[in-house]
Amino acid sequence: MPDRLPFDHLDEHLARAAWSRLAEPDDRAANRLVATLGAGPALDWLLHANRGLFPAVPAQPPRGDWRTAVARWTPRLADLDPRRELDVIARRGGDLILPGSPAWPAGLDELGESAPMCLWVIGARDPATLAASSVALVGSRASTAYGERVTTDLAMGMADKSITVVSGGAYGIDAAAHRATLSVHGPALAVMAGGLDRYYPNGNSQLLAQVAATGAVVAEVPPGTAPMRTRFLSRNRLIAALARATVVVEAAWRSGALSTAAKAAELLRPVGAVPGPVTSAASAGCHRLLRESDAICVTDAAEVAELVQPVGTALPEEPVVAAGLLDDLDPEQARVLDALPARGEAVFGAVVRSAGLDEVSVRAALGFLELAGRVTRDGSGWRRVRVRRG
Template sequence: MSVLAFDADDPLLATAAWSRLAEPGDETAGALVAHLGAPGALAWLLDQQSGESARADLARPLKAGVARWSPRLEGLDPRRELGVLERTGGTLLLPDDERWPRGLDALGAGAPFALWVRGDADLAAVCRRSVAVVGARASTSYGEHVTAQLASGLADRGFTVVSGGAYGIDAVAHRGTLLAGGSTVAVMAGGVDRFYPQGNHDLLRRVAEAGAVVAEVPPGSSPFRQRFLARNRLIAAMTAATVVVEAAWRSGALSTARRAADLLRPVGAVPGPVTSMASGGCHQLLRDGVATCVTDAAEVAELAGAVGVDAATPPTGESADVDGLDEAGRAVLDALPARASAELSSLVRVAGRSLPEVLGALGMLELRGLVEADGARWRRARARRR
């Protein structure tokens, strides 16, 4: 039987211990802790390991879980990890903290036990108005340009930009937000004591200063593939919408988008060149109806923001002479020669309109400066023919 070196009845220590014992997204562990509380679940696990089976009725369905968690009881002491977090100036958030981002509650039994945070610990406030911007590590110059524009535009509109701190689109999303003076959050697959990837260390340090760097695994935890995939569900859940800028056919960004869709959160995808493999995943999301096409920050804000507050302004093209004309006005204007003048009878015939309709249309066109009288004839206004 394992003998724990810490007070397992302390809810903070017990919860921190479960973030070490169970892998991210372990719904069996999540259900157990939700049912018994972190200290009670830890006591139950110790009973199962010792063979006392104080709650034998629960042991059978949880047998596989016990086999996964028990090996990590050896040497378990969350006080070490909390000490490391304290030295970095970080905070451990529990779900009952008012600073907890409530969007994570949608994950149910798969929600994290705790969040290890460096930077602004009030994630509830930080994520209240937030967008996940994710994409390929092997990004193109096109994708990076679009991402920088989106990030800065969202920052200007008061949105927090959340991403995964990786190379490529993630890094540009964080960097663009910082350059615009906005708030950004990086969600890590490993512990917050060692920023990963190493090449983004300085960037992630700045993210922690302007926003937050967050992980559900304790300090000292290494990132590996399954933790990256599990991390994506947090990015999808803690934000109001997810936008994918570039993603190949097999991309972690697509898993974030699909998790967001599963949670009934809006998903946006930026279209790219049809010949670009880097945008193949985005096009698939659009084709499958999972995502809405977005091309600028205003459209993303409309996707993630408040109804009636963040609506995007409808795009407008160059004004044309026919804008606002009724059918008769368009027909008469089209009937006028490009250079020469025309008699009234000719306009009636060519436009296919009655004489009163043509006279009315000519009066309206003259008021708008589109036509002018030339004796008994009519011509397009000279200024319009240059």
């Protein structure tokens, strides 16, 4: 084990890059140590601790003791080389963003001790700007044609409103979200579970390169980190924290997308769920959210936009439906029109008995309906005027 580190560990960039390698995502002990001592001094502390000296820390670790935490970080100490990782990201045109920088998305700070140490970024736009007005569209890798179609509609609708679509770059719903966003030149943000030295999954690497070329691709782990299952779960908390709202488009009963939704709810961000056929297992997770959580049922882009934009700035349009025959009538007029036979005519007394209203009311209603061109009378009675329907 090294006595000293082969880089300027008091440089904040290098120190945080180092911590993003030493500690797994969402390591609260590492976060607390760094928050208490600073990232560089925390590395000093770790070197001392590693030699059996445990300098006093003015804080307790969230779980267990510092000794366990040190034992967890130490195995990665020997190969630590953040300059190399910064070189890798720079060669790919990327950068390392630290908390407090203007490019740092403020939403991440709401994660508290679960906030990432730093953000590795490859992108044409900075994550803070992208995240400012954004919605996460997430869902199953095993998506259906229905789910992909809805995702496409929603993503295009977000682009139309200049709302960034955040997703995880996976196959299925994630890919459909990114693809649709790019197709209409909307703002896109992809959050990776592994290092940005290569985009995972392989089949989406070109898609993700395009996201980087116009929006941004980010990760909290340094280049060279493999995307492991547990890191996908940690990654989901970043999606939830980056986006102003999270919408699950399609998800099976047990789907990682539900963890993103749960995290968003924990952060008091709006969560939307897109319903689907109850006969589709691919929508079971969405229905579960609707049943068991405060998730809001969303069915189109306007309803999704309502989640992220203050009410009033985005008024959803009422779906266009054919007006009902009785729609613009008051209850008594409706009842009188209703009381006229579908064909043929009825004398006044019959209309009165059939409507169950007094004569004065029936006469007034018939007068209104006649003026409106809905009924007509001849010598002996009243009849409906056939309305030509669109």
